[in-house]
Amino acid sequence: MVDPETKTAARRPKAPAGALDRPFSRGDAVRWIVSAGSVGAVLLLWEWYGRAQETSLFFVPFTGVVAALWELGQTAEFWTAFEQTIIPFVWGWVLSLVVGIVVGLLIGAYPTIEALTKPYVTFLNALPVSTLVPVAVVLMGIGYASRVLVVFLFGVIEVTLNTAAGVRYVDRDLVEMGRAFNASRWRLFKRIILPAASPGIMAGVRIGTGRAVVGMVVVEILLVAVGMGRLILRYRGRFQSAELYAVVLALILFGIILQVVARRVERRVSRWKYELEGAP
Amino acid sequence: MIEIQEIGRTFPTRDGGAFEALKDATFSVKDKEFFSIIGPSGCGKTTLLKMVAGLVRPSSGQILIDGRAVTGPGDDRAMVFQHFVLLPWADILTNVGFGLEMRGLSRRDSREAAKPFLERVGLTRFADHYPHELSGGMQQRVGLARALAVAPDVLLMDEPFGALDAQTRQLMQEDLMRLWDSEQKTVIFVTHSMDEAAYLSDRVLVMDTHPGRVREILDVPLPRPRDESVRRSATFSDLTAHMWHELRGMIGDPTQPAPE
Numbered sequence: 190m191v192d193p194e195t196k197t198a199a200r201r202p203k204a205p206a207g208a209l210d211r212p213f214s215r216g217d218a219v220r221w222i223v224s225a226g227s228v229g230a231v232l233l234l235w236e237w238y239g240r241a242q243e244t245s246l247f248f249v250p251f252t253g254v255v256a257a258l259w260e261l262g263q264t265a266e267f268w269t270a271f272e273q274t275i276i277p278f279v280w281g282w283v284l285s286l287v288v289g290i291v292v293g294l295l296i297g298a299y300p301t302i303e304a305l306t307k308p309y310v311t312f313l314n315a316l317p318v319s320t321l322v323p324v325a326v327v328l329m330g331i332g333y334a335s336r337v338l339v340v341f342l343f344g345v346i347e348v349t350l351n352t353a354a355g356v357r358y359v360d361r362d363l364v365e366m367g368r369a370f371n372a373s374r375w376r377l378f379k380r381i382i383l384p385a386a387s388p389g390i391m392a393g394v395r396i397g398t399g400r401a402v403v404g405m406v407v408v409e410i411l412l413v414a415v416g417m418g419r420l421i422l423r424y425r426g427r428f429q430s431a432e433l434y435a436v437v438l439a440l441i442l443f444g445i446i447l448q449v450v451a452r453r454v455e456r457r458v459s460r461w462k463y464e465l466e467g468a469p
Numbered sequence: 470m471i472e473i474q475e476i477g478r479t480f481p482t483r484d485g486g487a488f489e490a491l492k493d494a495t496f497s498v499k500d501k502e503f504f505s506i507i508g509p510s511g512c513g514k515t516t517l518l519k520m521v522a523g524l525v526r527p528s529s530g531q532i533l534i535d536g537r538a539v540t541g542p543g544d545d546r547a548m549v550f551q552h553f554v555l556l557p558w559a560d561i562l563t564n565v566g567f568g569l570e571m572r573g574l575s576r577r578d579s580r581e582a583a584k585p586f587l588e589r590v591g592l593t594r595f596a597d598h599y600p601h602e603l604s605g606g607m608q609q610r611v612g613l614a615r616a617l618a619v620a621p622d623v624l625l626m627d628e629p630f631g632a633l634d635a636q637t638r639q640l641m642q643e644d645l646m647r648l649w650d651s652e653q654k655t656v657i658f659v660t661h662s663m664d665e666a667a668y669l670s671d672r673v674l675v676m677d678t679h680p681g682r683v684r685e686i687l688d689v690p691l692p693r694p695r696d697e698s699v700r701r702s703a704t705f706s707d708l709t710a711h712m713w714h715e716l717r718g719m720i721g722d723p724t725q726p727a728p729e
């Protein structure tokens with residue numbers, strides 16, 4: 190606050206400007222080139238090592254995997270498998286976001302609810318969620334429901350914890366200001382607590398989304414051989430390594446796309462916070 | 470009229486005792502009066518202001534506004550905070566309209582209604598900027614506009630210029646003076662600056678510390694409207710000298726023996 194009356198604002202023609210809107214700088218370009226170079230180097234190494242093998246039974250060069258993926262993409266079977274995998278995933282994922290955000294908000298706002306749920310949250314957080322996969326299957330069969338449940342369990346905990354933390358660390362001064370203006374509880378929640386907690390919520394959504402993708406693959410490989418998981422198991426069994434790698438690559442691509450989308454949404458929602466504190 | 474009646478505030482301490490922050494504070498503030506509260510840090514002046522705002526409950530005593538006891542925040546009061554407390558995710562116009570939004574206006578209506586208040590503090594061209602893009606002085610103008618926008622009878626100001634540099638501070642005092650001359654609201658103004666209290670106020674309450682108490686209430690016999698020149702008047706310097714005399718004994722000076 191040591192600046193005289195006209196600081197940045199007069200110089201800046203238009204809001205909102207800040208770290209996230211700055212033009213693509215030299216530093217960005219260098220970082221981007223280094224990242225791309227790193228990926229390129231690993232792919233080259235992969236390609237070279239793959240070609241040096243006597244047989245493509247265990248290790249396939251990168252171009253071979255891409256070719257196999259291209260081939261698989263032409264088959265109806267691949268897309269049926271993808272659909273089988275994706276539909277329960279979407280249900281479990283959406284459910285984990287909704288439940289995680291609602292429960293997280295309640296935990297952050299009410300100490301009683303925190304006390305009520307703490308044992309379960311701790312329990313789920315302490316345990317590799319994979320251990321619950323057999324339980325889910327015994328409980329709900331090897332159908333659709335158990336897959337939804339596993340995806341949900343994988344995702345929900347991160348969403349809940351990050352949302353609760355977001356609410357708990359809302360600036361007390363902002364809440365007091367809202368109260369001073371005689372805000373009702375609902376308006377206080379809607380106009381102060383929710384936006385102030387949104388960076389935490391969005392971090393939870395991003396991390397939870399990643400975990401849900403893990404859950405989606407784990408359940409299909411561990412216990413219920415359907416969808417992409419069934420393809421993986423089958424190609425592994427037949428030593429069709431190129432196809433095996435191709436399916437894995439497809440799942441990785443899917444995960445990356447979701448992460449990129451989640452990060453974009455997060456940046457948008459949390460922009461004000463990054464401008465105050467610098468982007469993470 | 471705001472009547473503060475035998476207000477006390479105690480906090481439980483860790484060793485099971487009680488810390489007395491405020492004791493038997495009794496005074497009243499007249500309608501349309503500019504009333505300052507001055508005192509050393511920890512004398513409970515901010516706590517007292519928050520009690521009038523309805524944000525903090527007194528442990529004993531009561532506060533009456535026009536005869537009605539304060540039980541919580543109300544539409545008749547608005548507060549200006551030391552650290553501005555603007556919504557970092559909302560633009561300036563939304564921030565100015567925030568109080569109106571809390572009164573039930575829609576976002577659009579409150580933004581519209583906020584425009585004249587933004588103009589009154591001279592920030593119209595910053596309507597679509599964000600708080601972090603503004604200097605401290607400008608942010609506090611936004612805080613002031615937000616409070617004025619809800620048309621309160623009583624303006625509660627908690628060291629509003631305490632976080633600003635000296636030049637900005639003086640500028641803000643003059644602007645506040647002009648605004649108050651045209652608005653004629655009751656203002657309770659907490660500060661630790663003697664100049665500020667003397668320049669702005671009709672009366673100044675000097676608080677004692679450990680526990681916080683009313684030490685004395687001073688009249689400020691300076692004519693209104695006031696401008697910069699009053700700062701050089703004999704009345705002004707007598708007044709601030711008197712305040713300093715009252716306050717210096719309370720501000721523990723480690724190089725001097727404790728006052729009797």
